[in-house]
Amino acid sequence: MEILQVKQIHKIYGEKENKVYALRDVSFSVEQGEFIAIVGTSGSGKSTLLNLIGGLDVPTRGQIIIRGHDIASLKRKELTIFRRRNIGFVFQNYSLMPVLNVYDNVALPVTFDRGKHVDHDYIRELLKELGLWEKRKRYPSELSGGQQQRVALARALANKPALILADEPTGNLDSGTTVEVMGLLKESSRKYNQTILMVTHNEALAQACDRIIRIEDGKLYRSGKVPAAETAAASAGKDGDCL
Ligand code: ADP
Numbered sequence: 001m002e003i004l005q006v007k008q009i010h011k012i013y014g015e016k017e018n019k020v021y022a023l024r025d026v027s028f029s030v031e032q033g034e035f036i037a038i039v040g041t042s043g044s045g046k047s048t049l050l051n052l053i054g055g056l057d058v059p060t061r062g063q064i065i066i067r068g069h070d071i072a073s074l075k076r077k078e079l080t081i082f083r084r085r086n087i088g089f090v091f092q093n094y095s096l097m098p099v100l101n102v103y104d105n106v107a108l109p110v111t112f113d114r115g116k117h118v119d120h121d122y123i124r125e126l127l128k129e130l131g132l133w134e135k136r137k138r139y140p141s142e143l144s145g146g147q148q149q150r151v152a153l154a155r156a157l158a159n160k161p162a163l164i165l166a167d168e169p170t171g172n173l174d175s176g177t178t179v180e181v182m183g184l185l186k187e188s189s190r191k192y193n194q195t196i197l198m199v200t201h202n203e204a205l206a207q208a209c210d211r212i213i214r215i216e217d218g219k220l221y222r223s224g225k226v227p228a229a230e231t232a233a234a235s236a237g238k239d240g241d242c243l
Helices: 046-053 076-086 102-112 120-129 145-158 175-191 203-207 228-239
Strands: 002-013 020-031 035-039 061-066 087-090 163-167 195-199 211-216 219-225
Touching: 002 046, 002 195, 020 046, 020 061, 020 195, 020 211, 020 219, 035 046, 035 175, 035 203, 046 061, 046 163, 046 195, 076 087, 087 145, 102 120, 102 145, 120 145, 145 163, 145 175, 163 175, 175 195
Parallel strands: 035 195, 035 211, 087 163, 163 195
Antiparallel strands: 002 020, 002 061, 211 219
16 A cells, blocks of 8 residues: 655745755655665755655645645644654654653653553653663753664654654664664564655665665656665675674
């Protein structure tokens, strides 16, 4: 089943002589449960694409359909609720709440989604897997960058969202933690049939995904399956230092 359709998306920032064509006629579909890497040089349009899919910005042209909903047709409040229920964000700036401790930051999306019962066992499991359980009563300012990044990841997973949008989720982590975070994402995706779109600069990590979408100069230029042999080779490299 297709969870996401990106249809002929164009995104232009600025006007007249300041126009920047960030995305040009980008189209692709994603099946539920796929783990996709989005790869491209800096400035190629990767973050723009994630922002549009997450409904944080609107395309100049084209449509984004998530679980059958054209997100442009949702009213602001509907979009906020839709996003909270369906999408987990792991972005660069972490956007953790400074006044909440680690545990409460992670539980926040579930608490916001009032109809939902907070699954404390699952949150404890996530924090333990990410090596954050001992830090659960600490505040973001008391944590390192890598720890904050892991809190942001736990928060994105806490609601068991159908779609996870991750912008360099391992960018700030050492190679050992990177392997753990990738393992957690893969396991979560398999267990809950979650779809993950992950921007990465790391070719070895990209090769460990189900599919790589490459963007250059705002254009999608290759979107194909990673051959099984390459996936196996990249997974086999997990214990080495190539990641
Ligand atoms: P990437 O994530 O691949 O580094 P971005 O999506 O951030 O690329 O940027 C794509 C292009 O759009 C770049 O040329 C960037 O300078 C431009 N851009 C991104 N955001 C804005 C913005 N808010 N206003 C104007 N230009 C922007």
